[in-house]
Amino acid sequence: MTRYTLLLFVLVFLALDASVAVVDARAQGPEWMMRIPKYYRLKGGSSQFVVDPVRKATLFDGGAYDTYVTYDGGGSWESIFDIKMFFIDVQSNWKIDGAGNWYYQGLVYAHFNVNLVTEDAGKTIRYLVQDTNQLPLNGRYELPLNLVMPNSVYFDPISIETDTSKRGIYSSCDAGRTWQFAKQPSMYYTGNSMKGVHANHLSFHLENHKYIERDLCNATWDSTTVPIVDWYVRFNDSTVLTYNQRPLRIRRGVLDTNEVYRYYINPDNGALRKLVSEAVTLLNDTTALIIAKEGVVATYSPGVGLRFVDVPPYRHPQQRVCDVGRFGDLLLVRTVIPNGAGVDSNNRWTVLNIVTGSVSQYIRPGAPITRELSPWPLLQNQRVVPYSDSVWIATLDFGEVMRTTDAGVSWKMIENMPRDEQWGLNFVGATRLYPRGDGAMAVLSERGRLLVNEPGTKSWTITHLGPFSHAFKFSPTSTFYLEDYRGKLRSRFGPSTAYFHHPDTLWTSGDVVTRWSSSGVFIDTVLTRKARLIKRLSDKLIVAAMDSVWLSFNDGREWVYINEHWPKVVYGKDTVKCSLGDMVVTPSGSILAGLRGIRLYDTLGIAKDSVPGGIIRSTDNGLTWSPGPTGVPNYLYISSLIKLPTGTLLCLASEITVDPRTFNASNEPSRMALSDCGVKQHKFGQAYIYRSVDDGWTWTETFIFPSREFLPATDPTFTMMPDGRIMAINPDAGIAVSATDGASFGIGDPLYIGNPVINDVVFTNDGWAHFATDSGYVRVRISNILDVKE
Helix, strand or coil, X not given: CCCEEECCCCCCHHHCCCCCCCCCCCCCCCEEEECCECCCCCCCCCCEEEXXXXXXXXXXXXXXXXXXXXXXXXXXXXXXXXXXCCCCCEEEEEEECCCCCEEEEEEECCCEEEEEEECCCCCCCEEXXXXXXXXXXXXXXXXXXXXXXXXXXXXXXXXCCCCHHHCEEEEECCCCCCCEEEECCCCCCCCCCCCEEECCEEEEECCCCEEEEEECCCCEEEEEEEECCCEEEECCCCCEEEECCCCEEEEECCCCEEEEECEEECCCCCCEEECCEEEEEEEECCEEEEEEHHHEEEEEECCCEXXXXXXXXXXXXXXXXXXXXXXXXXXXXXXXXXXXXXXXXXXXXXXXXXXCCXXXXXXXXXXXXXXXXXXXXXXXXXXXXXXXXXXXXXXXCCCCEEEECCCCCCEEECCCCCCCHHHCCCECCEEEEEEEECCEEEEEECCCEEEEECCCCCCEEEEEECCCCEEEEEECCEEEEECCHHHHHHHHHCCCCEEEEECCEEEECECCEEEEECCCCEEEEEECCCECEEEEEECCEEEEECCCEEEECCCCXXXXXXXXXXXXXXXXXXXXXXXXXXXXXXXXXXXEEEEECEEEECCCCCEEEEECCEEEEECCCCCCCECCCECCCCCCEEEEEEECCCCCEEEEEEEEEECHHHCCCCCCCCCCCHHHCCHHHEEEEEEEEEEECCCCCECEEEEEECCCCECCCCCCEEEECCCCCEEEEECCCEEEEECCCCCCCEEEECCCCCCCCEEEEEEECCCEEEEEECXXXXXXEHXXXXXXXX
């Protein structure tokens, strides 16, 4: 095995510019500046909250070894792992009823379900089904458990029970001590069938096209006159509220006296707009929450009627309620108006006190704080929980737990959950670093969160959580604004980025380019076009690009659209625009553009098409483009171009292929749409470093990285070290270093901190090297780093 030789940096500061501070050369170990715990670590959980209304507590379900409870809104947490540690390899999910019983559903060995219950907040725990002879189940391994508030649970074993006489609902209202059987009256599951419509009442679909209700606690059936085309909820006085993508209809008594709500008033101009309900859920026996299209939030009570809680101004057809959370009497609703185009695009946080009727509203310009999801059921798993008008906790899909104490102005990751290191420790990864001067830094995390710190501190505030949001259409009527669902845009157009125009002024990418303060205050819209790459190329040139390229020569005040001679490819019935990987201005003033090339294969392994890659040149400030350079194959994926002080140009290029045989060879057609391929379908082959010493006209290969299976979280990139050497950072494949103006490179091993994946390296003139790794952000004294292979 090749030995490593330690090359210590001997920085001769007397020879450097006098403005550079003298570095403390004393040996100092790595210092973790951001190492935020990631929940869950080992086993799959729902990564959601579930509220205990009796004890005023909230459980966070991060997995079998990561279940925690807080009684003070996230200020402190307790682990409840030990109540179920006798189960091995368990995936978990929790439900809590209105009586304060905690129901645990685990998946043993990723195959068998097991259901437990605790009635004393985890002090003791028992099997939910004490006598397995009571139910037609396979011993202790039971079916998924369903909850109908306030305190009924039921199983539906129809899918596994061959004896038709035993097919039906098995319910309990005493935490599993006794069970009742209700033969299912119909095999049809349509509309509101099998939904909780009233306290402990479950609806069924009858053959006469009307619903019937089962009281899960008293073993009785109640007939209704509600047709199955409607969805509905029922109040204590038997008033029925029907909905289902249509106007609200109130039905009273046997004669079905109707009261219909069809319109609401647009606060912008007083015009009538259609009221189209999306979801209705009971808050208590006398109040229902109504969520309508365009982000309208209302309540209905039989004695009060319809009351509008929030009617946002109409700004976008896909503005909608995306999160609903409840804790005690408080209800928290988030309405998102997307696109970020001006102050009208924002998060509208509304806090409703169900008992007093008081409403508090907070408008926060910016991107969503938690991922879009269905707004029901309110009383089970939640993404956001309000403990007061201003103290909320929230969670994302990948075990990131956050807390705000100022009604959403600022969010911080929760780090005070007790952790048992014997089960392994995972941390939130960092993909990019942005120095902001005076020791302040911004970090882009693995899931697109942008965090900032104050100089010299390790306290991180989330200023943009998923700031690079794009519109994804999931159905003819459903559009979500997500960072990059399944990595489709990352595969074609590269990872999202941030651009600090000044230390305290941030530009973010997405469906539009917007300008913010570093603390997350919206300033204005810079460019009303899509962009994932934003970069300053020179004192007078900035580029913003995704599937189109825009150049600005006056600091973003005006933009020029690059179209003439920009490469395109006809792919099937579509014309695919080539996406930009990077740009650089050559010593002569020409502009070189590196394209994200992709090679496509059919199911027989034959190359059918390629999205053009390689390097193209413009000698007229981007008006026209020509292939020009030689030596870099025109199918390569170019991710980074750099101009050295000597005038030498370097290029990082990778082989990216899409081959259906690697992921679904039997079903994929011979021609695939790139939009159907996520990160896992793009094979990341070898990566090359090319060098040019003639203004980018000819290129020679100087280094080859080892190949990797899939695209990394972020693209390979160059950075320059203080002593003039060049680093090429290739996530998952290593770091190459050159001390020969790029003529040759050697593999480096710059850290001794457990060999994490290094995504980015930044050097600052205070003597620190900063590393973005898959375990967080760490800094090391420049004089203490870098092994290079001989």
